[in-house]
Amino acid sequence: MLLKLAWRNIWRNQRRTVISVLALALGVAAIVSLFSVREIAYAEMIRGITKGLVGNVQVHGRGYQDSPELTTVVPDPLAVEARLRGALPGAQTERRVIGAGLASSGEVSTAVVVMGIEAAAAGSQTAFTLQEGQSLDAAPSHEALIGTALANELGLSPRGELVLVGQAADGSLANDRFTVAGIVDTGSSEANATTVFLQLVDAQSFFNLGQGVHQVIVRLPTDEEDLSRPVSLLRGALDLSALEVLPWSEMLPELKTAMDDKRKNQGLISVIVFLIVALGILNTMTMSTFERTREFGVLASLGTRRGRILAMVVLEALLQGLIGFCAGLALAWVLLHGIGTANLSGLTGGGDVLGAPMPGALKLVIHPGSVVSGGLTTILTMLAGGLLPALRASRMKPVEATRYV
Amino acid sequence: MSTILKIAWRSIWRNWRRTLISMSAVGVGLFLVVVYSGVLAGVLGDAKDQLDNVGMGHVEITAAGWRVRRGVSQSISSPDALLARLHLPPGSETGWRVVTRGLVSSARGSEGVELQGVAWTRERGLSTYVREVRIGQHPSADDDRGILIGERLADRLKVKVGSKVRVMAQRADGEIGAELYRVRGIFHSLSPAISRHRVMVGETSARRLLGIGDVAHQIVIQLDRAGDADGVAARLRSELGGGYEVLSYGDLLPALRNIERLADLFVWVAALFIYGLVGLGILNTLLMSVLERTREFGVLRAVGTRPGRVVAQVLGESFWIATLSGALGLAAGLALTWYGAQHAILTIGGGEALEYGGAILRSGVKTRFSLTQALRATSLVYVMALVTALYPAWKVARLPPARALHSS
Amino acid sequence: MAVIEAIGVSKDYLERGQVTTRALRGVSLTVEGGEFMAIAGPSGSGKTTLLNVIGALDTVTSGSIRVEGREIGGLSQRELSDLRRDRLGFVFQAYNLVPVLTAAENAEYVMELQGRPAAVRRRRVAELFEAMGMRQLLDTRPLKMSGGQQQRVAVARAIASEPALIVADEPTANLDQATGRSLVELMRLLNRQRGTTFVLSSHDPMVLEQVDRVVRLVDGTVQSDERRATPVA
Numbered sequence A: 001m002l003l004k005l006a007w008r009n010i011w012r013n014q015r016r017t018v019i020s021v022l023a024l025a026l027g028v029a030a031i032v033s034l035f036s037v038r039e040i041a042y043a044e045m046i047r048g049i050t051k052g053l054v055g056n057v058q059v060h061g062r063g064y065q066d067s068p069e070l071t072t073v074v075p076d077p078l079a080v081e082a083r084l085r086g087a088l089p090g091a092q093t094e095r096r097v098i099g100a101g102l103a104s105s106g107e108v109s110t111a112v113v114v115m116g117i118e119a120a121a122a123g124s125q126t127a128f129t130l131q132e133g134q135s136l137d138a139a140p141s142h143e144a145l146i147g148t149a150l151a152n153e154l155g156l157s158p159r160g161e162l163v164l165v166g167q168a169a170d171g172s173l174a175n176d177r178f179t180v181a182g183i184v185d186t187g188s189s190e191a192n193a194t195t196v197f198l199q200l201v202d203a204q205s206f207f208n209l210g211q212g213v214h215q216v217i218v219r220l221p222t223d224e225e226d227l228s229r230p231v232s233l234l235r236g237a238l239d240l241s242a243l244e245v246l247p248w249s250e251m252l253p254e255l256k257t258a259m260d261d262k263r264k265n266q267g268l269i270s271v272i273v274f275l276i277v278a279l280g281i282l283n284t285m286t287m288s289t290f291e292r293t294r295e296f297g298v299l300a301s302l303g304t305r306r307g308r309i310l311a312m313v314v315l316e317a318l319l320q321g322l323i324g325f326c327a328g329l330a331l332a333w334v335l336l337h338g339i340g341t342a343n344l345s346g347l348t349g350g351g352d353v354l355g356a357p358m359p360g361a362l363k364l365v366i367h368p369g370s371v372v373s374g375g376l377t378t379i380l381t382m383l384a385g386g387l388l389p390a391l392r393a394s395r396m397k398p399v400e401a402t403r404y405v
Numbered sequence B: 001m002s003t004i005l006k007i008a009w010r011s012i013w014r015n016w017r018r019t020l021i022s023m024s025a026v027g028v029g030l031f032l033v034v035v036y037s038g039v040l041a042g043v044l045g046d047a048k049d050q051l052d053n054v055g056m057g058h059v060e061i062t063a064a065g066w067r068v069r070r071g072v073s074q075s076i077s078s079p080d081a082l083l084a085r086l087h088l089p090p091g092s093e094t095g096w097r098v099v100t101r102g103l104v105s106s107a108r109g110s111e112g113v114e115l116q117g118v119a120w121t122r123e124r125g126l127s128t129y130v131r132e133v134r135i136g137q138h139p140s141a142d143d144d145r146g147i148l149i150g151e152r153l154a155d156r157l158k159v160k161v162g163s164k165v166r167v168m169a170q171r172a173d174g175e176i177g178a179e180l181y182r183v184r185g186i187f188h189s190l191s192p193a194i195s196r197h198r199v200m201v202g203e204t205s206a207r208r209l210l211g212i213g214d215v216a217h218q219i220v221i222q223l224d225r226a227g228d229a230d231g232v233a234a235r236l237r238s239e240l241g242g243g244y245e246v247l248s249y250g251d252l253l254p255a256l257r258n259i260e261r262l263a264d265l266f267v268w269v270a271a272l273f274i275y276g277l278v279g280l281g282i283l284n285t286l287l288m289s290v291l292e293r294t295r296e297f298g299v300l301r302a303v304g305t306r307p308g309r310v311v312a313q314v315l316g317e318s319f320w321i322a323t324l325s326g327a328l329g330l331a332a333g334l335a336l337t338w339y340g341a342q343h344a345i346l347t348i349g350g351g352e353a354l355e356y357g358g359a360i361l362r363s364g365v366k367t368r369f370s371l372t373q374a375l376r377a378t379s380l381v382y383v384m385a386l387v388t389a390l391y392p393a394w395k396v397a398r399l400p401p402a403r404a405l406h407s408s
Numbered sequence C: 001m002a003v004i005e006a007i008g009v010s011k012d013y014l015e016r017g018q019v020t021t022r023a024l025r026g027v028s029l030t031v032e033g034g035e036f037m038a039i040a041g042p043s044g045s046g047k048t049t050l051l052n053v054i055g056a057l058d059t060v061t062s063g064s065i066r067v068e069g070r071e072i073g074g075l076s077q078r079e080l081s082d083l084r085r086d087r088l089g090f091v092f093q094a095y096n097l098v099p100v101l102t103a104a105e106n107a108e109y110v111m112e113l114q115g116r117p118a119a120v121r122r123r124r125v126a127e128l129f130e131a132m133g134m135r136q137l138l139d140t141r142p143l144k145m146s147g148g149q150q151q152r153v154a155v156a157r158a159i160a161s162e163p164a165l166i167v168a169d170e171p172t173a174n175l176d177q178a179t180g181r182s183l184v185e186l187m188r189l190l191n192r193q194r195g196t197t198f199v200l201s202s203h204d205p206m207v208l209e210q211v212d213r214v215v216r217l218v219d220g221t222v223q224s225d226e227r228r229a230t231p232v233a
Helices: A002-010 A014-051 A077-087 A119-123 A148-154 A189-194 A200-206 A228-237 A253-291 A293-301 A306-339 A344-348 A368-394 A398-402 B002-012 B016-044 B047-054 B079-085 B120-126 B151-157 B192-197 B203-210 B226-240 B254-292 B294-302 B307-342 B371-397 B401-405 C047-054 C077-087 C103-114 C118-131 C147-160 C177-194 C205-210
Strands: A057-061 A092-105 A108-117 A129-133 A143-147 A161-167 A173-185 A195-199 A215-219 A243-247 A341-343 A361-363 B059-063 B093-106 B109-118 B146-150 B164-170 B176-187 B198-202 B218-222 B244-248 B353-356 B359-362 C004-015 C019-031 C036-040 C062-067 C088-091 C165-169 C197-202 C213-218 C221-227
Touching (some): A077 A228, A092 B093, A108 A189, A108 B109, A108 B164, A189 A195, A228 A243, A293 A398, A306 A368, B016 B307, B047 B359, B059 B226, B079 B218, B093 B151, B109 B151, B146 B164, B151 B192, B176 B203, B254 B294, B254 B359, B254 B371, B294 B371, C036 C205, C047 C165, C088 C147, C103 C118, C103 C147, C147 C165, C177 C197, C177 C205
Parallel strands (some): C036 C197, C165 C197
Antiparallel strands (some): A129 A173, B093 B164, B164 B176, C004 C019
């Protein structure tokens, strides 16, 4: 009966209800759309990071993140890898060497980041895609892969020759020639312009590192943003006096903070919708209950308890909320599917944001979190707007039934 | 007109609770729009401010093809003479630089850098981080061995003022040149990339290191008005002809140009959205308040009031609601914007600044106040209020008086 | 046991927060079970007020009211509410029915509050409507009914919950003579058939002709209390 009454009551004044519902729908559509686009973009950015050069988690020699010196290495990397894979079955690991150098070809030279990577992994490499030429051989053969922009700058193509100069771990001058095996796209415009990939063993001998490596990359089969569980498992499995274990969020802290800040800032939109729509609902429900003063009086005379009248009016607010919420979802769906695929890379002109590549084509769908956020906002808004009028209605005295006749 | 406004004023207070709630909604809406536009303006910052932070010019001239290959020999001859020839708007600051990629090493490590050879006095005018060196100072004009490096690089290489570093770069003759320098100063830049990868020496010293003569790689022009950039670039392009590449900052930082263009759009969309919500909210209120008085309006019509005047009456009530709440919302919005201009009220990222496609956005956003934006937002409130009032006004004004009189 | 006992009841009103009006002055009244009576008097005589306090719709300033022997003066809002639900029925002058409910749903309302199962409610209402010759109105909404029909549905609602007493405040005031007459006849029939006590208020002589007992109020006091010698059939 209560539900039936509440439902029929909201349609007594169709126009009024439609307008209220429309306002809520607009607000919900905005919240859901923005939330969804943002989270889809973030998920894509994180995928780009974790499948790219950074990986999900990295293990370094202790202190490397704060002070990445050539001499801070992971001792006994193969054992570390074995222990990592033991702690997290299903994880893939790679060893990597990183150093700085000067690369030149002919008269052009530029500063580069030299990365020694495992050639076996290079075959199933997700960190970059091969554009021209071939990937690195398994056996060390003085070959290199260079980024697209770098190739452009140095005027190099496959089978061209590259000279690398740098400072080795013992302070001596490192100097060697390499043949370009292929040209790759790392997904990050910065990395494409500055990275030279060598075979791990070649890099280790170039920089005089012996068996040492700087990074052990751990790739997990998960897309989760929160990696605290795997990280604590890994930290438990390793000797933390010599090593450090970092998830991507600690390696790119500015990016993580920026993402969290943006989430908070967009939360403001929910607050805005809440404020404005709640005020509107307060007004309309005050009016609609005032109009029914006599009726509430009659109901009270008949023996309806206060709580029941309160519930009825609150239900009226919530039902309108339900309709508005569904309408808002539908609106958001139409909007997102109407746009279909969004390409955000134009926003940065193709550049990176805080070290992460801006995602390219995003397939726009309604993110489940957005539905929750929109639903919560709806409930809070309708309660805020409807509670006061409901209380007033429930307090109406039976005597009202006989007044103003 | 004044009678209409007087009656309208008294009418809105008949149901003061309802009026106050409506006014709150409108006020909140305006407040939000004003603050939002202030925040966006703050994020964008002054374009000149931006460029100063990275030492970029509104217009930059390089030899054709240099940007891609950065060859030492792809240079501009006699940069001083060239600059003298150019017709530039008054108030422009100019400079030129020798630029190349190199490697800087200390006992503790090495890092790839962009080496710039500059004329220090001019450079101070172009870059904030050179003007305000935090630790030590930039080398003097005749200091041949001095080098200025960034905080992050100093940290990486574990050097301080007085330390020695080795700089290696490719010379014009193809050999690798290497020289030792002493750190004279360490600068702080909002851009982490610059702080880590840019080093500066005197131009004479750079030329000697690279084995080049009276040439430069970059000519930098900072204008008084950012808006002139594209125009000036186009003019210089035709003046100089082939062999040179002339780019405006919009070409160099498409991200910045995009945000500038989009910022206005964002404020419009936000205003439409917020005012849409508010408008729907007060539409109901206005409808009810007007329809309740159908009989009253019927009496007015019966005694000879024209429909137009009844409409004006309703619009007048909406006008007052807009004015009162507009004033409050505007005041509150301006107050917050003024406060926000001194203290950052919003953060958009960790660290000091955010690197966005090459442009620098400060993380702690300080709002910027713009009177035009605030006035625009306020006038939109009036538009919204009056448009919203049209429907209820029309509804009640077009009823024949007999019908209106009989409504209960 | 008397259904209603009012002893020395006085009721004051605060008119516009300034002036106190004494609507009832020391009124005493006893209503026995099964009575069919009216409270009469000109407008302003306090008859509506008296009906309100008898029906536990309002509280008295002084004096006491007992419903079925139970003193209602100290009862809480909730207790009064339940009392009205279970022991009393109401027919107002107008706006009795909830506009968004059908006649049947309106009539079922109090039974639903009482927690009676749906099947029982539906059956009772169907029987009532049938007996009152209103079967065709079961699924009609109040807006589509005449004033007289609305009042009859209100009576059906009042009877359906099986109260001890039905209070009707000027039930015929908005109806024409013929309709009003048939309404009062209906109420009297229900009173004869089921023994439900009825207390009406009216200044309409047509109504007063049809009741067994008339209590006249003037300026808040009982002026006369007359029983008919031979009850109307």
